Structure formats: structure tokens, C-alpha cells
Amino acid sequence: MIRQFGWNEFELLLFAARWTIVLALIAFVGGGIGGLIVALLRTADNRTARAAMVVFIRVFQGTPLLMQLFLAYFGMAIFGFSVNPLIAAMIALTAHASAYLGEIWRGCIQAVPRGQTEAATTLGLHYFARMRYVVLPQAARIAVPPTVGFLVQLLKETSLASIIGFVELTRQGQIITSVTFRPFLVYGLVAALYFAMCWPLSLGARRMERGLARGTQR
Amino acid sequence: MYSFNFAPVFAQFGRLLDGAAVTMALSCGAMALGLVISVICAPARTSHIVPLRWLVGVYVEVIRNTPFLVQIFFIYFGLPAVGISFNPNPAALVALTINVGAYGTEIIRAGIESIHWGQVEAGIALGLGRVQIFRYIILKPALRTVYPALTSQFIFLMLTSSVVSVISATDLAAAGNDINSETFASFETYIVVTAMYLAMSTILAAFFTAVQRMAFRYPQGR
Numbered sequence: 362m363i364r365q366f367g368w369n370e371f372e373l374l375l376f377a378a379r380w381t382i383v384l385a386l387i388a389f390v391g392g393g394i395g396g397l398i399v400a401l402l403r404t405a406d407n408r409t410a411r412a413a414m415v416v417f418i419r420v421f422q423g424t425p426l427l428m429q430l431f432l433a434y435f436g437m438a439i440f441g442f443s444v445n446p447l448i449a450a451m452i453a454l455t456a457h458a459s460a461y462l463g464e465i466w467r468g469c470i471q472a473v474p475r476g477q478t479e480a481a482t483t484l485g486l487h488y489f490a491r492m493r494y495v496v497l498p499q500a501a502r503i504a505v506p507p508t509v510g511f512l513v514q515l516l517k518e519t520s521l522a523s524i525i526g527f528v529e530l531t532r533q534g535q536i537i538t539s540v541t542f543r544p545f546l547v548y549g550l551v552a553a554l555y556f557a558m559c560w561p562l563s564l565g566a567r568r569m570e571r572g573l574a575r576g577t578q579r
Numbered sequence: 580m581y582s583f584n585f586a587p588v589f590a591q592f593g594r595l596l597d598g599a600a601v602t603m604a605l606s607c608g609a610m611a612l613g614l615v616i617s618v619i620c621a622p623a624r625t626s627h628i629v630p631l632r633w634l635v636g637v638y639v640e641v642i643r644n645t646p647f648l649v650q651i652f653f654i655y656f657g658l659p660a661v662g663i664s665f666n667p668n669p670a671a672l673v674a675l676t677i678n679v680g681a682y683g684t685e686i687i688r689a690g691i692e693s694i695h696w697g698q699v700e701a702g703i704a705l706g707l708g709r710v711q712i713f714r715y716i717i718l719k720p721a722l723r724t725v726y727p728a729l730t731s732q733f734i735f736l737m738l739t740s741s742v743v744s745v746i747s748a749t750d751l752a753a754a755g756n757d758i759n760s761e762t763f764a765s766f767e768t769y770i771v772v773t774a775m776y777l778a779m780s781t782i783l784a785a786f787f788t789a790v791q792r793m794a795f796r797y798p799q800g801r
Binding site for chain 1: 646648649650656657734745752765772777
């Protein structure tokens, strides 16, 4: 029996979109913490720490997120945890976001003129005070537009969690397609919902970028 | 304690290599076709003809703000409803091409915008034709500017192409899925597949850097 696509089905898609947002937020917060650590170690004086972060970033930026999700998913079973698609997706997306944000923020930290660090050192500030009060506030200003841009990428990439069986927007679309047989309509709507979430962010990122470019013109 | 067993995976290594060849073929094909789209769409994105500008704008924004997975579902499962159907591999190529075309358009447009207008005026003053101005004064220097962005986009495309395994295309990730379902050595299979993707992206990155050093040295007077 073929179910009609009606208001109920659309509502199911909307509810599933909330999971997409939740997943993206978890990954963004986790990736933000991880990314800050990666960026700080990547710009540290310690050579070993720097090299380790180069490898970390290379591995996570050089392999497909889909494979990272599979490894997290099947890896959980191997290390004796019960397999849970949400946890696996959280782990993979957080590590993935840490690598990308770490690389973005490394660039922002390095864009702060060296003289700032030197002046802070001269004033007797130690590493944490130097970072907290001098370098990071200046880096944060230029970091906002690319970070928001990455958030768009992350929101889209949460769709891959559907492949390991987590029911978010894309998976819900598949489920509804399999009972209504309206793939054109359903996937069109799913795409429209993603667009509604991502486009405002993209526009915001672009506007901020332009504002920043104007602000730093000489 | 789990004991790793890579033997059944390496026994099937030939199939993984075949899959890797399909992954490379899809990525290169999509990149080549996507570049054609980009070079056509980039000038149209800033065209005086409003409907054209809007059309390209909608294409670029829609593709860049929706997940590739949904795009490929739409193309492979959705389009047959309106009478357009593909086999898995061609569908994968079409989806990847449309996807990278949108990103490429933005990259090329940024490159074109980086060209100072005075250069074009100099070209006009020298009596160059419209096509010549576009080719020598806009496109070529713009390509040099956008080369790093384009090549990292290509590597990103190659990694993204793993998603086409969900519509049963025959790429590297799909070969991994097949071996996984036959051997049940899931973790080992995906470790090997992931390592192969890493090798491919690392080699490509090194290759592109070498090409950049050779091909895009700034012309110097003698």
C-alpha cells in the first residue's frame, strides 16, 4: 500500500531536520574545542607537537568523511562498546571538524603580526596570557567568516550520518521515499530544507568577509 | 581482545585497485567537465544580462548549500520520475560534475575579479579582440591565481566521490563495501580503503605542488 505524501510526512522531515541541527551543533562545539587545541599545538614552539598536528590534519583532510564514519562505527564494536550510530557520528564529525577548524584557525593565528607576540613577551606575558589577551582576540576577528563557512560544510556533511543509520533529515527522506514512492518530491524537499538552513549562514559569512575586507583596507 | 586479520582484505586487493581506478576516472572526468561549466558560468555570474546572472546564481547557491548525498539521491532516484534515468556510474559522474561545476564557478569568478580592470583597458588599447582579451588577459592570469584553490577542490572532489558508493557505483568505497559484506572484516577493510584514499590525496597534492612550481613560475625578464 502506497502512502500519500501529506502534511504528516512533511512534519516528519521537519522533526528530522532538528536532528541534523543537533548533530551539526555537537560537532561544531566538539570540533571548536578540538580545533583550538589543534591550532595552538600547530603553532606551538614544540616541534613534536607541531609535527603531530600536521599529521592529524593531513589524515583527516586527506581521507573521506564517509570512511571516518565507517571506522568510528565499526571501531566502536572492536573496542568493546555497543554500536550506536549517533555516538559514532559524533566522534567522527568532531574529529573531522577539529582538523578543519584547527587548520583554519592556524592560519588566523599566524596572520597576527609576529611583533604582537614579541611585544607581549617583552611586557613579561607568559604563553597563556599572551594567547588569551593578545593573539587570540586579534585572530578571532578574522576567523569568524571562514568559521561560519565551515559550519555550512559541516551542516551538509551531517547528511553522511544517514549512511551509518542515524535518522536525520536525509535518512528520514529515504524512509519516507520508500513508503510514498515520491523520490522527486521528497528529495527536492529535503534539499530545500538543507538550503533553508545553509543559505543564511553562507550569506552571513560572505557579508562578514566583505566587511572585514573593507575594514582592513589601507 | 579483538585480533586484527588483514589477510582476507589483502586477498581482494585487486578489486580495491579497480575501485581506485574508477574513483580516479570519475574524479578526473567530473573535474574536466566541471571546469568547462565553471569557465562558461563564471563570466555569466557577473553578466549584464540579468536572467542569465540569476540562473547561474541559483545554480551555484543551490548546489553549494545542499549536501552532495542529497544531490546524488535526487539525480539517481528523483530524476527517473520525470523520465531521466542513469546507470549508477554515469549518474555518479553527472552528480559530481554538477557539484564541482558550482564550486569551480565561484573559484574562477574570484580569479577573474582579481584581475585589475586597467589590464583589460590596456588590452583594448592594444587592439585585442574580445576573445583574445578574455583568453590572455583574464583567463590565463586568473587560472594562475586560482590554481591552488582548484587543485584542493579536486582533492576534495576525489574524497567526496566516495559518497557515490551509496547508489552502487563501482568506486573504491563501493569495493570496500563489497569486501566488507563478504569477509565481515569491517574495520580492517575500511582501514585499508581509508589508507588508499590517503595515499591518493597525498600523491595528488604532491603532484599539484610540483606542477605549480614548474608551470606557474612568474615570467621574469632576462
